[in-house]
Amino acid sequence: MQLSWWQIVSLLLVLPSVVESRVRNRQYDEEKDTIIELPSLGSIQGKILETAWTKREVLQFVDVRYAEPPTGLHRFKAPRPIEPWEDVMDATAEKIGCPSVVSMDSLRKLDDVLDVEDCLTMTITTPNVTSRLPVLVYIHGEYLYEGSNSEAPPDYLLEKDVVLVTPQYRLGPFGFLSTKTDEIPGNAGFMDIFLALQFIKHFIKYFGGDPSRITVAGQVGGAAIAHLLTLSPIVQRGLFHQVIYQSGSAIMPIFLEEDPRKQAQEIAKKAECKMVTVRDLNTCLMELSALELLTAFMEHALEKSDLGIGHTGGIQFTIGGPSGVLPKHPYDLMLESNFSYPAMGGCPKNAGSRVLNEIVDNDFERKIPDDDYSTYDYIDHVIRQTVGTDKTMLLTSFVTHDFFNRPLMENGTFDTLIPRLIDVAGTLNHKLPVLLALNMNNKHNPDNTFLYTFDYAGEFNRYKEMDEETNMQSPFKAGVSLTDEALYLFPYPEHVTRLSRPDQLMARRMVDLWTNFVISGNPLGSARVGYWPPMTTLYGPYMRIDETMTIGGNYFTEFSATLSDEENGQSLIREVYYLRSRSRKRAQNKRRKQLAKSNVRKLQNPKLGGRKSLVKRPNRNKIRF
Structure with missing residues (x-):
């Protein structure tokens, strides 16, 4: 078949753009495909990413807010659902993680600039916003006092047809301090994840996820939260459908406390709170700055660390109390389920x-x-x-x-x-x-x-x-x-x-x-x-x-x-450690014997005493390499 001159010209004009498209392998348009509309809430602007191995294009919406800031009188309380917004929400760059002891240097710089406790966000990564793909909700780990959703980048998992959601939750004293009162009921960090799952259940279909196929996974503290979601009477069935526990569950003793008020009082004392009544205690803890609260929490933890588990407050689920999350020990809930x-x-x-x-x-x-x-x-x-x-x-x-x-x-x-x-x-x-x-x-x-x-x-x-x-x-x-x-x-x-x-x-x-x-x-x-x-x-x-x-x-x-x-x-x-250790001990013993002999000679002959050095020598035991 022969092509007319105008067909040849058309092909020559189209071919460069086709080749460029194939070279770039662009599945999505940066402007058109990265904005989605959530009914009754507002619009969100995401970005395009590539996976690690096949360079597959996926869409990511970074640190989407699912709750109002838990600050002021709302610190320590259950989170409030996000209110509708007017402008397009920018979800293209990471925001701050929830305050923790490892972020204290950053908090010193940011505390006067922005609300550091406004951290209840989730990152959602999807291969396709028009699909209905199974969803993995991954709860980051550590021991409930540090970490963030940046620990779970999607580069490997999004090679497969799944939607990955990584929520953040309040950590340490912000999420788990409790006086078992309505003001500080405890389990706020757990309630954050509970609200996040409700947001996911309702809106994940607009990100290409299937709300009837949600798996909740976590590691260590995240796994403990995932397990508690299966046990707590406040969590309705159907909110999620499968679970993965990586190195943790809700019955880890490190995460359980029946009498948290004692630790709350000790932490408040570190912050120089004046307390006569429980109301005084609650008021002072709510009025502390984020940095003051973290500093008191850390000082208390360091002081009590040698005593072991059960002596450090602000990192445990509260058993009982007005939150309703854990009316009794989780093992009892397991037996009754x-x-x-x-x-x-x-x-x-x-x-x-x-x-x-x-x-x-x-x-x-x-x-x-x-x-x-x-x-x-x-x-x-x-x-x-x-x-x-x-x-x-x-x-x-x-x-x-x-x-x-x-x-x-x-x-x-x-x-x-x-x-x-x-x-x-x-x-x-x-x-x-x-x-x-x-x-x-x-x-x-x-x-x-x-x-x-x-x-x-x-x-x-x-x-x-x-x-x-x-x-x-x-x-x-x-x-x-x-x-x-x-x-x-x-x-x-x-x-x-x-x-x-x-x-x-x-x-x-x-x-x-x-x-x-x-x-x-x-x-x-x-x-x-x-x-x-x-x-x-x-x-x-x-x-x-x-x-x-x-x-x-x-x-x-x-x-x-x-x-x-x-x-x-x-x-x-590590055998080399003990070889070095034994060698050091032999050398130390040899030096002691030589020094003892030298001292004996000096006592016997005062003229051998010599002049005492004025230079202080470092203690070898204090030197670390």
């Missing part, structure tokens, strides 16, 4: 190394107290920092019987106890709470409850201070530490954004597993490629996620995973 959601949950293999590393760094100040501590002292210290003071000694009895043998109990030193202490910390703080939550879940949903252990040891740890390069002065390696599975779902923090080829393969596997569960309710997808059996007993079966995936029968064996690896020649003990 006759309903559960499809669920998946688990922990990294060496989850306890994070807690033990903090004990060594903060409590021991990197000086191992073998001269002062017995095995019982080490066990007691770990128990205090994971579940609180063991007043009845029943827990100590269980730990000593199940994790330690008689020679270690009589003659153990820190280096010989490391694997067991990591396992004790990981089991009490993370593995057991997740297992108990899934046990109860399995009772009512036996075909849709999936348990895992994350065993893949990649190049990085999610917490940089736990990385091999950063942590060479620690007596042990981090192993597969707390929340390490998250770095294969989200390119965060900065030091883990450039993955090696094996780590990238693991990231692709993790994205497949998590999004398969979000889409179909099964980690291996509707096609069931492979086999991940749901739980059928109190302890399994479960999946070991590693370079190859294998099925385990009894999850109780994971309680001693670090010790098992040690016995199989895969030790986390």
